[in-house]
Amino acid sequence: MYAESALDRRTNELDNNAAAGGSASAAPPTLPEAPPRDLRRVPIHPDHWYPLAWSREVKAGRAHGVKFAGDPIVLVRTATGKIFALEDRCAHRQVPLNAGVVEGESIRCCYHGWTYDCSGRCVDVPYLGKERLPNGVRAYPCQERAGLIFVFPGDPGLADQKPLPEFASVADPKYKTRRLGREVKCHYSFMHENLMDMNHQFLHRKQMGMMRARSLGRRRGDDFVEVDYVFEREGGKQPVGEALVFGKDGGQNNKDVMTVRTGYPYQTLRIVSGSGTLVMDLWIAYVPLDAAQRTNRTFGMLSIRRPGVPLLLDAAWPLLVWFTERIFKEDREIVEMEQAAHDRQGEDWNHEVFPVIKELRDLLRQCGGRTVIPIQPVPAVQG
């Protein structure tokens, strides 16, 4: 897309040791010392709203079990459509409430019939008097937006202060949105690093041809890192799938700018054309499922601006689906390889040279939970 120049190459060269890099104007002058904690053992911070299911997965009058970092949570939708979230265990014998029965505005455990309302209070034990009801289970703040069910797994007193994400493009008829989701067997941090480091275009060479990313600059705040890229094609022609998602190569006059941002704990990728139009808008979140946070469920909203010709995007949608699935598959495979290597090595051997990723890693450490994920890397022989 861009004419390559000696200057471009030089400004894109990166310092292996120093933090100065790119043409960033807002970048802080120095990076803090990298903390000694292993990024892959930093738990995600619970004091945020996390999507735990698609709205369509929780039908009226049904319960649905999900996980957040090993904690089982049951999402209940009552017959009236109201949704609530509780610990997914009966206070009695700890079996999952998601196997139970939704009755009115409460859920009844399938085993001995203990019943809980939306606040987690136990409101009935069939063989106990009402005056002797035991304690119930924990309730989680729960909200629905844009087809996602969000839960606040941390301190409930903070839920009101933390905003839910906005989904302007999803609601805007000028865009068509694809919902993406898949389990990926890696720590959420690999996902953030994968998307933010556009030097990994080589991975997608079969889908996208040989592209070179050039970072224009980066910005860092207390809870975000973002970076701007432009791209130039190094060889071959633009594949059709790519043209659909990213727009047609504009030749040397192309001025599309891609901005990738981690606004903890979410990530966005936006492409703005030379004329200032937002042509692609991706919002994505990576929710740890297991206690070791070695698996995440990815929830993505990919909004593409409709072109001038009506229904063109709809007609081409199957191709876009195929293209994004291929890209996602390649990314999934590579981050799972990274996780496997980390588990084998037992610590973080990552040798980063790209300043924006160094900052991203620093951000994820600073914004993450304060505990350390308890894993146990010794090769086990089952006795």
Place this chain on the structure above:
Amino acid sequence: MYAESALDRRTNELDNNAAAGGSASAAPPTLPEAPPRDLRRVPIHPDHWYPLAWSREVKAGRAHGVKFAGDPIVLVRTATGKIFALEDRCAHRQVPLNAGVVEGESIRCCYHGWTYDCSGRCVDVPYLGKERLPNGVRAYPCQERAGLIFVFPGDPGLADQKPLPEFASVADPKYKTRRLGREVKCHYSFMHENLMDMNHQFLHRKQMGMMRARSLGRRRGDDFVEVDYVFEREGGKQPVGEALVFGKDGGQNNKDVMTVRTGYPYQTLRIVSGSGTLVMDLWIAYVPLDAAQRTNRTFGMLSIRRPGVPLLLDAAWPLLVWFTERIFKEDREIVEMEQAAHDRQGEDWNHEVFPVIKELRDLLRQCGGRTVIPIQPVPAVQG
């Protein structure tokens, strides 16, 4: 089956904190303080006779490998029909003797041909002189009764003092017996609690309709707990399968009493009709297979009294099989959920409110082995 009254409901109400409950006459006035040990880490006590196989599983001239709490045991039936039990390992290179060859009254290891008699003595090493034979392996007391092969895995000196269970109904032509068996992935204690707490009828609502259990009283001894129940139907009609097993609902005059008893380490469930006839007699044992005692093999003998009409029970048997399988499947799924929850929680969060189950848990702790099952609950990441 029973007319519900306000009084019934009241006497059935249970105290969450105190031990007094039900209308038990023989219940002890106070329960001892619950010991701090986690019931799910109490190993079953080895100084009892445990069924390790059905007789038909060990054919003449064949060896059969089984497990007791992680210890491999080989059951050998010689050509003359005699049965004996040894450690299932060759003293030489530790391979299982069950892969070997039964020769006369002994078993020969398949690898280098070391041979053991019924006492575990090594009686031949093909390439060693008889005067230099090495030590053998441990033998276990072993007896056969009612189609079950029982082994005494504990101190052999105590085997004679401990009686084998009686199976009066199995031998009685007035009853027809179904043998039940299945591996269940949970600690044996969950099995005892499941069967004894008849408030879990809600779990079987699809098979049995809505039934309410009412406990008439409980008794406790050094090595047993038992409880009597009557049932009342709360809605719907009696399913046919249930009528077969438990007898037809008698309406308000029904006086059937069910007694569930844990006589350590076995369990029985008996239904006696208003006229004093034993209409159903279930004997059941839960044998831990693995060292962590997270899986048990269930051996059950379900004897049903034949009705007056000849062959009626035989004709209906397939329905009874189907019905009991469905019930057993629901119970298996729920106790496996309990075990999974316990493994995740790492300790016993059970919050019991039913006095008879509190007593049962106390009994299982007191009668169980004195060691603690070594488990390791930290999430493992395979290196």
Place this chain on the structure above:
Amino acid sequence: MYAESALDRRTNELDNNAAAGGSASAAPPTLPEAPPRDLRRVPIHPDHWYPLAWSREVKAGRAHGVKFAGDPIVLVRTATGKIFALEDRCAHRQVPLNAGVVEGESIRCCYHGWTYDCSGRCVDVPYLGKERLPNGVRAYPCQERAGLIFVFPGDPGLADQKPLPEFASVADPKYKTRRLGREVKCHYSFMHENLMDMNHQFLHRKQMGMMRARSLGRRRGDDFVEVDYVFEREGGKQPVGEALVFGKDGGQNNKDVMTVRTGYPYQTLRIVSGSGTLVMDLWIAYVPLDAAQRTNRTFGMLSIRRPGVPLLLDAAWPLLVWFTERIFKEDREIVEMEQAAHDRQGEDWNHEVFPVIKELRDLLRQCGGRTVIPIQPVPAVQG
């Protein structure tokens, strides 16, 4: 093959306690005290050449990932046919280089395109200047011989001093060679003991009939143990497959001698006929794959001398393949049983009575690595 005599039986009788045994002339007078280390936790010594792949598995212009004792190694064959071996990880994000692209005489990581030459040096990072290239990865000495790719995983400075194995029979047209290979789930030491202890003929009774091995003597050096055997048939007729591999039974005049040798870390089995001809020549190596060294990959070269009649051996080859596969399967199953027993028992309960195997075990401990394989035998309950 041999007439049995009382004398034969006597000289073959083995002492359970003393080291003196057989009619060995070169055997050392006393064995050292058995060291207390568990043989199954002795890692193989890395300062030797190990076959890690068959030549045909690494095609020109392709990379192939293998493992040595848990360490991932990538074998790269360039378009010109040259082969080299590197750590199988990119220095950047640790993903396997085997997923990368061979370019000229180097390999490029599939993710961000970092590139390494045959010495492991990083020679290109597409988005970094050449003057700022990061450190690369470790290279391993690598050689090809007789269709095997050998790697020296230990101290590279010692590679030149350690000879590669010779394969005289493989190159000799008077022999036909079968390549054998399979993964076996056990520590390499079980493999050595299995092959060297010919008293395990009982295991192969279905394939080979009842054979009795008699050891003629054994020899021991700093890095080898070897033992000579003759065989006598105890019953039945010689199977055809066996005649093909080992030659026809010669009746009482048979003077075939089998010599099994562990020349650390390899093993050979050779049969020399009464007339002094080498009729069978097996070379075999057991390469640990995982860090716990509980799985090995076996690489074997079985050379059979062609009989006088041309093409007879070729015609009979399928039968020979079938026969050797059956034998190998029986051996694999039994050593995997041994490993499983060891893992359960948590230590080495082996009770050896055969002096040559006692010496072999001593040799494997002395020649093995000095560390202890970190395993963890406690029964794990996944949280």
